[in-house]
Amino acid sequence: MESLAARLNAFAENKDFDGALAFVRENQTELGKVLRPTGIRDALKKATTDRTILSFLESVGFGAAPLDKVLGALEKLMHFQPGALVLNSTWGLGVVKRLDYFYKRITVDFKTKKGHQFTYAAAIDMLEPAPENHILVLAHADPAHIEQLLKEHPGEFVKLVLASYGDMPLARLETVVVSNGFVKPVNWKAFWDKARQELRGDKLVEIPTRRTEPLRLRPAAEDYGDNWLMAFSHETDPKRILAAVRTFVSQGDRFKTASEETKKKIGERLAYAVTAARLVDDALYARLACLVTQLGYSTPPADEMRDYLWQRKRFIKAAQELPTREVGAMIRFLANDETAKARLFAAIPDLCYAAVDEIVKAFGEDANLRAAVGRYMKAPAAPATLTTLLAGRYPAYKGWTELPSYVTILSHAIALGEGRQSGEALRLQNMVRRLFADTNWLKGVFEALSPEDRILFFERFQASIAWDPSTHHASVVRMTHVRPELASHLVKAEKKREYARETSYRSYAFKKADYLKLINEDMPANVKRIEFAKGFGDLSENAEYQYAKDEQRALMQKQTLMQADLEAVKPSDFATADTSEVMPGVEVVVATPAGDKVYSVLGEWDNDIEMNILSMKTQLAKNMLGKKVGDKFELPGVEGAARLASVKEIRPLSETVRAWMKLPAGMQI
Numbered sequence: 001m002e003s004l005a006a007r008l009n010a011f012a013e014n015k016d017f018d019g020a021l022a023f024v025r026e027n028q029t030e031l032g033k034v035l036r037p038t039g040i041r042d043a044l045k046k047a048t049t050d051r052t053i054l055s056f057l058e059s060v061g062f063g064a065a066p067l068d069k070v071l072g073a074l075e076k077l078m079h080f081q082p083g084a085l086v087l088n089s090t091w092g093l094g095v096v097k098r099l100d101y102f103y104k105r106i107t108v109d110f111k112t113k114k115g116h117q118f119t120y121a122a123a124i125d126m127l128e129p130a131p132e133n134h135i136l137v138l139a140h141a142d143p144a145h146i147e148q149l150l151k152e153h154p155g156e157f158v159k160l161v162l163a164s165y166g167d168m169p170l171a172r173l174e175t176v177v178v179s180n181g182f183v184k185p186v187n188w189k190a191f192w193d194k195a196r197q198e199l200r201g202d203k204l205v206e207i208p209t210r211r212t213e214p215l216r217l218r219p220a221a222e223d224y225g226d227n228w229l230m231a232f233s234h235e236t237d238p239k240r241i242l243a244a245v246r247t248f249v250s251q252g253d254r255f256k257t258a259s260e261e262t263k264k265k266i267g268e269r270l271a272y273a274v275t276a277a278r279l280v281d282d283a284l285y286a287r288l289a290c291l292v293t294q295l296g297y298s299t300p301p302a303d304e305m306r307d308y309l310w311q312r313k314r315f316i317k318a319a320q321e322l323p324t325r326e327v328g329a330m331i332r333f334l335a336n337d338e339t340a341k342a343r344l345f346a347a348i349p350d351l352c353y354a355a356v357d358e359i360v361k362a363f364g365e366d367a368n369l370r371a372a373v374g375r376y377m378k379a380p381a382a383p384a385t386l387t388t389l390l391a392g393r394y395p396a397y398k399g400w401t402e403l404p405s406y407v408t409i410l411s412h413a414i415a416l417g418e419g420r421q422s423g424e425a426l427r428l429q430n431m432v433r434r435l436f437a438d439t440n441w442l443k444g445v446f447e448a449l450s451p452e453d454r455i456l457f458f459e460r461f462q463a464s465i466a467w468d469p470s471t472h473h474a475s476v477v478r479m480t481h482v483r484p485e486l487a488s489h490l491v492k493a494e495k496k497r498e499y500a501r502e503t504s505y506r507s508y509a510f511k512k513a514d515y516l517k518l519i520n521e522d523m524p525a526n527v528k529r530i531e532f533a534k535g536f537g538d539l540s541e542n543a544e545y546q547y548a549k550d551e552q553r554a555l556m557q558k559q560t561l562m563q564a565d566l567e568a569v570k571p572s573d574f575a576t577a578d579t580s581e582v583m584p585g586v587e588v589v590v591a592t593p594a595g596d597k598v599y600s601v602l603g604e605w606d607n608d609i610e611m612n613i614l615s616m617k618t619q620l621a622k623n624m625l626g627k628k629v630g631d632k633f634e635l636p637g638v639e640g641a642a643r644l645a646s647v648k649e650i651r652p653l654s655e656t657v658r659a660w661m662k663l664p665a666g667m668q669i
Contacts, residue, residue, distance in 0.1 A: 005034055012046035020047040021074070028067050037063040037070070053078070055101035059120040073124045080106050080123060085130035085137055091116070092180050093136035094127075111181075135164040136180065150182060154191055155198030157182075159205060162217040170211050206243060209287070209323050213239070224248060233265045238273035238281075242288055245270060245295075255295065267297045274300050282314045283321035290329040306334055316347060319355040320424070328358040335362070345372040349383045352424055356385040364397075374402030377409060384428045387412040392435055394448065407453040410445065411460055418466030419634075419643075436461075436475045442482045458486045466634055466644070497626055499584055499616060501569045503603030504661035508571035509669050511605055515562045518555065526552050569604055571669055573661065579650040582624045584616045587657070589649035590624070592635065596648060600657045601625070611660065 004027055011020035024031060024040055031040060041062035045054060060073040080086065084096045091110035098107040106123045108116050118126065130137045138160065139146040149157040158173070165176055174192070177183050183191045199205045203221035208214065222228055235241050245266055249255045255263070270292050277285040289305035309315040315334060319327050335341045345368060348356055363369045376383055377390065390397055391413040394406060403409070413432050421429045435441050446454050458479055464472065480487045503511075526548060533545035574585025582588050582601060590597045600613045601624065607615045614621040619636040627633055627647045635643045653661075663669065 004031055008035075008040075008043050009046075012043050015047055015049070017044065017048040017050070017053060020044055021071075025071055025075075028071065032067055037067055040067070052099055052101040055104055056120070059104055060124075076124055076127075076129065077120060079129045080127065085140065086127045087130045087134065087136065088126055088128075093130060093134075093140055131164075133163070135160045139180075139182070146182070150191070153198065154195035155202060155205075158195045158199065158215075159202070159217060162205070162215060167214040167216045169208075169214050173215060206247065208243065209246075209326060211323075222247075224251070224254065229262060229265055232269060235269060236272075236276070238276040238284060238288065241269050241273040242284070242291065245291060249295070266295070267292075267299065270295075270297060271299050274305065278308065282309070282318040285309070286315070286318040286322060286330045286333075287326060290326075290333045293333055294329075302333075302336070306336065306340070309334060310343065313347065313350070316350050316352075316355075320352045322354075324354045327352075327354040328362070331355060331358045331362060338368075341366065342368065345369055348372065348386065349376060351385065353385045353388060353428060356383075357389060360389065370400050370402045374400070374404070377412070378404050381415075382409075382412040384416050384425055387416050388428045388431050391432060392441075395444070398448070405453070406445075406448055407457050407460075410457050414461050414464050418464055433471060437471075437478070439478060439482060442479060446479075446483050454483060454486065455489055458483075458489055459491075462489075462491050465632065497583075499625070500572075501604060502572035502574070502584065503569050503605040505571045505573065505663040505669065506661055507603065507605035508566075508569065509663055509667040511562070511569075512566060512669055513667065515559075515566060518559055518562065523552075523555050523559065526555055572603060573658075574602065574653070577652075579652060580628070582627045582647060582650060584625075585653060587651050587653050588624060588647060589651070590645050591648040592645040593643060599624075600653055602657075602661070606661075608660065611657065613657065613660070 008020060008023055008031065011017075011023055021044065024044065035043070041057055045057050048054065056074055056077045060070050060077065062070055064070075065073075080096050080099070082096050082098060086094050086096060086108060088094060088108075088110065091113050094108040094110040094116075096106060097109050097115070099105075100107070104120045106118045106120065106127075108118065108127070110116060135146075135157075146157070149160070161173065161176060162168070168176070170192070174188055177191075178185050178188060196207065199207060204218050206216040206218065208216075232241075232244055235244065248266070255266075258266075270288060274285065274288045274292065277288055285305070286309060289300075289302070289309070292300065292305070293302050309318060309330075315330065318330060322330060331344065335344055341363060344359055345363075348359065351359070359369070360373070373386060373390075376386055387409065390403070390409050394409065397403065398406070413435070416429055417432045417436065445457070449457060461472075461479070462476060467475075476490070480490065529548040530545065530552065533548050572585075577583055577585025579586055584601055584603055587598060587600050590599060598612060599620070600611070601616060601621050602613055604615055604617055606613055607618075616622075616625065623633040623636060624647065629647050629650060632644050632646045635645050
């Protein structure tokens with residue numbers, strides 16, 4: 001072992017740094033037993049006079065980290081010579097421009113960030129040597145070739161990306177391709193559609209059925225021989241079993257012509273995968289069950305797999321999680337008899353849009369389905385899925401006599417577009433809103449409606465108060481362009497009444513008392529704190545003084561605002577308020593989904609939660625102001641679907657509230 005140290009010293013004496021480093025790398029374990037890390041560093045330092053390399057040796061942390069990691073960092077820094085290509089996860093490909101051994105900095109030019117400096121430590125963590133076959137290096141060396149691949153062979157381009165970055169989900173692939181400027185965001189969908197079509201027949205690429213699963217690049221094309229069968233027979237991941245069988249089946253007649261032994265192994269693995277997915281992943285279970293049945297296997301029994309999906313309505317969750325293109329297969333698998341169809345029809349209100357769409361397409365001629373759909377659409381609140389489906393494709397279903405009138409379906413669509421939604425309801429709401437933004441769709445709607453129903457639909461839409469105001473206004477204008485005669489039915493927007501800035505005598509007195517306390521107590525006390533703090537010495541480093549001055553600025557700003565408010569807002573007893581509409585100085589009975597509630601609407605500074613006294617500045621009061629008995633308004637602060645309330649009664653303030661409004665004893669204004 002002693003000879004190792006001597007041999008290392010010989011490299012140092014001969015000033016052979018490359019040989020010394022290679023010797024240390026090859027014998028690091030044995031050298032670590034006879035030399036300290038700092039001793040190895042010192043031997044390497046003796047082997048060179050290059051100041052840059054010496055600065056590297058001082059910076060990589062000999063003795064502070066395992067020797068293998070230190071040597072890796074050193075080799076990485078050795079690569080970062082001027083002109084070298086490097087990769088960064090944020091900025092992509094860069095070119096090393098300068099090395100500063102004195103300040104220990106590396107300057108790199110990236111496409112979007114020129115002259116960026118890294119410390120040695122940051123360079124080790126954030127930069128990687130760029131491989132020659134990396135897609136960014138190829139694009140840097142021969143941009144014309146990459147441009148040609150993008151246009152003519154997008155599938156080959158995707159394979160280069162996967163080879164460079166590793167397997168990745170589609171969303172990550174999009175980010176990589178777009179962020180590096182290969183494809184513009186608006187062109188991504190067209191690019192991927194063309195690339196996917198090209199990759200479908202490529203045996204080296206495995207395209208997943210779900211967007212969250214990674215695209216995989218195989219090292220070699222699969223021959224599906226004995227080696228494949230042996231590896232497959234030991235596979236335990238149900239997702240990989242599913243992907244492997246699907247790929248095998250997609251190879252033309254390969255499954256049909258496979259040996260009985262191969263089919264047996266595939267059946268055994270599928271049965272295992274079904275069991276493994278049970279109680280773990282209902283969507284995966286459904287996909288496996290469909291594949292087992294499609295290939296004609298009797299184990300597990302189809303009825304047993306159906307029963308599992310029916311239990312606890314697992315099929316509903318599975319439909320939500322399945323890729324849209326696979327939902328139909330599950331629906332067909334479940335609907336094996338009339339009883340099963342009836343169960344599917346009964347579950348329509350709970351199913352996702354893709355499942356409802358598949359059910360309607362598959363069983364549109366079934367009288368029981370039509371009756372069920374008609375029943376749901378005639379209910380006061382129709383399912384959002386059916387509403388979206390029928391509103392968007394009504395011409396295909398207008399022959400269904402079980403459906404309500406088209407204007408009723410459109411009314412459900414208007415209601416779906418109202419308020420704030422989340423999850424799939426938000427997606428369906430956006431689909432409906434896009435329909436109302438589509439001029440061609442509106443033309444079809446008005447052509448299908450009778451003159452009376454056109455007016456009814458137009459007025460119903462105008463009356464909707466829970467749509468986004470800008471979207472609502474644009475849709476109303478669009479409708480009048482499609483049918484100019486509807487302009488005569490436009491509801492003229494009433495100019496919002498402006499109310500005097502008033503408040504009760506009680507609230508005005510309390511506000512003025514706060515103002516007097518501010519100018520007579522708080523501000524003089526602050527002046528004393530400032531004078532006291534001056535005694536602590538140098539004001540530029542005196543924290544107490546700085547805090548006191550900051551407080552003084554805040555107090556002066558507050559005083560200015562309070563003085564302006566006291567001049568603008570007048571005390572009032574609201575004696576002139578009348579009950580023709582909601583205004584400051586009245587009591588309002590509100591009908592809500594939770595029952596009737598009584599509120600007293602008063603002035604700007606009036607507020608008492610226990611007595612249900614509302615300031616005219618609260619959102620609830622703003623929504624009610626100007627409304628008459630019978631008018632509806634939206635309850636604020638409610639997440640999800642919009643909740644509407646209506647004005648049930650407007651009456652004078654109660655004596656209790658009037659007593660509350662009076663000037664408290666001993667206070668002045």
